[in-house]
Amino acid sequence: MSLPVEKEVREVLAPYSKRIRKVLDRAFKDFLAKRGAGNMYKRTDSVDVFDSLIRAAVAEFNGKPGTVVFTSGSTARFLFDGKVLVRFKKAVKPGKGSNIRTGANDNFLDPGIPFADAPSAMKVEICWKVNELGTGYKSVHVTARNGEGHLWSFELPGGQQGIIEFPQQKSAAPQPRRRSVAKLKDTAKTKKKNGGEAS
Template sequence: MSLPVENEVRKTLDPFNGRIRAVLDKAFKDFIKKGAGNMYKRTDSADQFDGVIRAAIAEFTNAPGVIIFPTGSTARFLFDGKVLVRFKKASRKGRGSNIPTGANDNFLDPAIPFADAPQAMKVEICWKVNELGTGYDSVHVTARNGDGKLWSYEMPGGNQGIIEFPQKTAAPQPRRRSVAKLKDSAKNKKKGGEAS
């Protein structure tokens, strides 16, 4: 197993940075279209994560230099046979937000090789959700050592693409019909008589 080396990871991922950001942009656009804003933040997190994994699988299926391992409750992506990536929402500390499981602990331990790519350096691509929960503020590539962090860098590529909120089109209002005016009965009265 290779301990993740930052400059080697950067060099390997650099050609894919734009596509990785496109994955996140698509996932959050889809999240907004779906009607973002569940009652519980954890549901939003699950919806966002699901969208990221779906978008990443769609983006990198049959992509030269990328192998996808869609196993368990996530997918891992091997770039150029050197860097094994998993996508994670960033915690407040900027590391992947993880539930402790055996698979998670194995991924975070750089000494434990990934069976399908034993020489690969394992890293997380973490997105920090913006304050509104409708997109991301930044994307970081992070190498972990269990609960600790070996190193981290912000992935180049600028700001998140613009997300347009879906516009609800109002139902066309029926044309207002003019109100018929009643004749003034006083004008139509004959002298000394009733209106005709």
């Protein structure tokens, strides 16, 4: 197993760039449709986006020419052209994935440890940076890691983020306005009734 080579990774992923961005667009669209009024905690948003993204990526790449999907463990991995193994990660900053220290995570980040199902593949992360509103991504980078550090990173080509429309809540049809008629007291009748004089 050799270190990931940026030029080779770029060449392998180039034909898939637009489809990868399409997966991200679909993931955020699905996330926004599901979340309703929103989650209380940002970490819940992150989990929901990640779940939507993995579902969209599996649907986009599973069983398609040039791609193999591995769904075992706590995340899915995607093999492109038998050469580049990818996992998706939310970025803490452009090009740097947010990772929790686990044995599986450390093994993936170590380029010297081969992935059992694709031992000769170069391992990289596709990291999306969430925009300020949490409604989409503002950048997508491909990053090769070496443990805690990183070897290199480049922005994934493929255009801008697709337009994501916010889900609209169905509102009830407007009710016709009722006309209110106010009755005014007739002071003359009231005084006559009470024995007084009308003025």
